[in-house]
Amino acid sequence: MRIEPRKQILDIWRYMLEYCYVDGEWVWGGRAKSNPIADAEQLLCLFWPMTQIGTFSVHDSDETQADVAAALRPFGEATRIPRSLVEIALEYFRNHTDDDGEPRFGAGSYLEALDPNATVPTDAPTQDLEVVDAYSMSITLCLSLLFFVDSRMELEIQAKHKENLRDLQRRASRRLTAAMVGMLRSFVINSVTADSSEGRAIIEMLRQGDSTDDEMAKRLGERFERLRTQISTSLRLGLSDDAKPEKDQLFECGWSWGIADGSKPIEEDYAVGLKVSEKTGYAQSRPWLYFTVNALDGIVDFTSRRAAALNVMDDGQRDLADALSLRWELTQRYWSTVARFDAERWPLEDIPWRTSDGQESDYYSLLVMSVLIQDLVARTATDADLLKAIGILQELAQRGRITRRMSEGDEALALHYPGVPQGLGGSKEAVGTALVLYTSDYAPLIIKRSLQAAQLTDDVEARESLMGLAESAMDHLYERRMMRSGDPIELWDDLSTFPGMKGVRFDQPSWYLTERVVEALVATAIAFEQEPPRSPVMYDYLLRLLNEADHVYNRELLRSNVFEKTALRDRLEEIGTLIARARELSRRRTSTAISKAEEALRLLDALEVARIDAGRSR
Known part of the structure; x- marks a missing residue:
């Protein structure tokens, strides 16, 4: 189907408000019970398009476009819309801030037991276990809200609503600082010897010819010598010197699932009074691809709009942003180099990707591709690199049954439901139960990365291929829309049309997946706003x-x-x-x-x- 981001986003808003805004009250939660991550995803379905695409903005009622006002009509007239949004955002902060004013980042209802026969404890330590998703979503949400407040402040004339804006600004700023600190303390360097199980796994994933282990270890040392030096000399906040790789060690860098075991407290002035700056870390000190990509997506929001972000951040936040931007750059460079380690045949072409702990999945290949495309966006991509990337994306779309029919008992179904399990190594030590987080954003990721890749080339055929992939993924997602009285609505997720999934139907929306669809539509809109390729x-x-x-x-x-x-x-x-x-x-x-x-x-x-x-x- 043709992707029409304006129409589709407005349709999502209409159905969303039917579900969420009842008798003037905002209804939190959906398929997952209200928690800091799901509620942030719910708000971002509204605020992300408003702050990313000019024609969706509502901060100035005189400039609000008629179709936007109509979609948000349950909030009232155009003059009432920004005030209602501010009130809802304030409610989010009240719900997820403790009595001491400390922002809460617990994953709550998103957590499941690693053992299918076990149940997740409902005690506070378990429900409040923090994961990188919460920090990443909070960075994106808080920056969006601060941009919104900055645009709205001069236009608000009523004292009560102006004070609401100031309150929102204070709360969003404090949560932003806490999220950035948590993100810093979740960054890890996993340094291993070449003959360890993890070292051998890294070598095996990257080996594409007949090179010996010693030859591979030597090549890795040479390729990453500059990066190793930069890590040793430039990284300070939250990272102990013991974690930095020695000259004869292999390493990988990125984000663990939460504050890392052994993470140093952050004692700078701007972190004083924040519990997240000194919490004990339990997450294993090795990168998870899913959490790494999520962290990179959160950080890129203030790196890509740096000038605007600087206007809404204070000095401490700017220091944190610089520290996170450095980690973003190092991580991008590491995984981009790993993905293309062999020029003749990229390791990324050897699907599925295998992680250093021995796990393998097509989803991990898509995550590595996500990092590679972001790196190609940040640097100048060559046509050869882009053509290879397109071929890999096309194969991943086929393997994920985006461009191929799904059959009864198809193993690819697990990519979409229940998703790929992200075992939270160290969670048992933290709360007494080994926990897992399921991730099922395969189809939205195909759209988002295809559209980002399309912005890199002037080649008409390449862009057509990438647009075709994105449209196929949207076809797949449209088959998964929720149903109401026999008709589809623009909220997700219903898998009952898939073979063998007739009974898998949900009455409540997944804000996790709906927010990812909105992200994909915004990425499409941004791509459309660019000039077409020149042959x-x-x-x-x-x-x-x-x-x-x-x-x-x-x-x-x-x-x-x-x-x-x-x-x-x-x-x-x-x-x-x-x-x-x-x-x-x-x-x-x-x-x-x-x-x-x-x-x-x-x-x-x-x-x-x-x-x-x-x-x-x-």
Whole structure:
């Protein structure tokens, strides 16, 4: 199906408000009971499009577009919409802040027992166990709210609502600081020897030829020498010196599932009074791909919009942002290098990806691809890199049954439901029960990464392939929309149409998946806002058209009387405007410029034919 982000986002808002806004009260929770992560995802379904796409903004009622106001009509008139949103956001902070003013980041109802026969304890330590998802979502949400408040503050005239904005600003800023501190303390370096089980797993995943273990270890040491030096000399906050790799060690870097075992407290002034800055860490000190990608997605929000973020962050937050940005850059570089370690055949092409703890899944390949594409966005991608990436994405879409039919008992179903289990190593030591988090965002990730990759190339065929992948993934997701009275609604997730899943139907939405769909739609909208690709062949053709049009146009000008106000002069002015517009569009929209140049040539030819006919009539 064609992806129409504006229509689809507004449809999501309409159905969302039907479900969430009842008799003037906001209903928290969905398929998962209310928790800090699910509630942040619920709010981001609204605030992410509003702060990412200009035509969805509602902070200025005079500028709010009619269809946006109609979708949010349950909040009231356009003047009431921003005030209602502020009140709901304040309720989120009241719900997830303790009596001491400390932000809560517990995963709560998202946690399940690793042992299928065990139950998750309902005690506070278990429900309050913090994971990186909570920090990442909070960074994205708090920055979105701070951008919203910054835009709205000057326009609000009523004292009560202005105070609400200030209160929201204070609460969002404090939670942002806490989330950034938690994110820093969850960053890990897993340093291992080449002959350890983890070291051998790293070598086996990267080996694509007949190299020996010693040769592979030497190559890894050489490729990562500069990165190892930067880690040793530049990383400070939250990371002990013992965690940094020695010269003869292999290593991997990224984010664990929560505050890492052995993480140092952060004692800087801006972290004083925050419990998260000194909490004991229990998460195993090795990177999880899922949490690493989630962390990178949260951090990229203030790295990609740095100038705007600097306006809403204080000095301490800027220091934290710099520290996180450094970790973002190092992690991007590490996983991008690992993914392409062998130039002839990338390890990433060897699907499925195997992690250093021996787990393997197509989902992990997609996560590594996510890091690679973000790195290609941050740096200049070559056509060769991009073509390989497209081929891998296409294979992952097939293996995930995005572009292929799913069959009864298909193993690929587990990628979508219940999802890929992320065992939280160390959780048993923390709360007495080994826990797991299930992740099922395979299809939205295909859309998001395909659209990001499409922004890297001017190759029309490559972009068409990537758009086709994104549209196939949206087809897949549209089959999974929830049903109401036999009709689909724009909320997720219902898997009853899949083979063998007839009984798997839910009455309440998953904000986890719905928020990921919104993210994918926003990524699509951003891609559409860019200029279309320019083909070198078409550009050369355009230059030839313009050269001929200019030449013939100048000849016609020489033949016409400059003082005459005739239809001929009007037509020449029209042709001149067409040629000028074609030149203006030449580098941005080549095909449109070609149509303008061809129209100019057609009109010039008509003038010549008219002149010939006039000569014959004499």
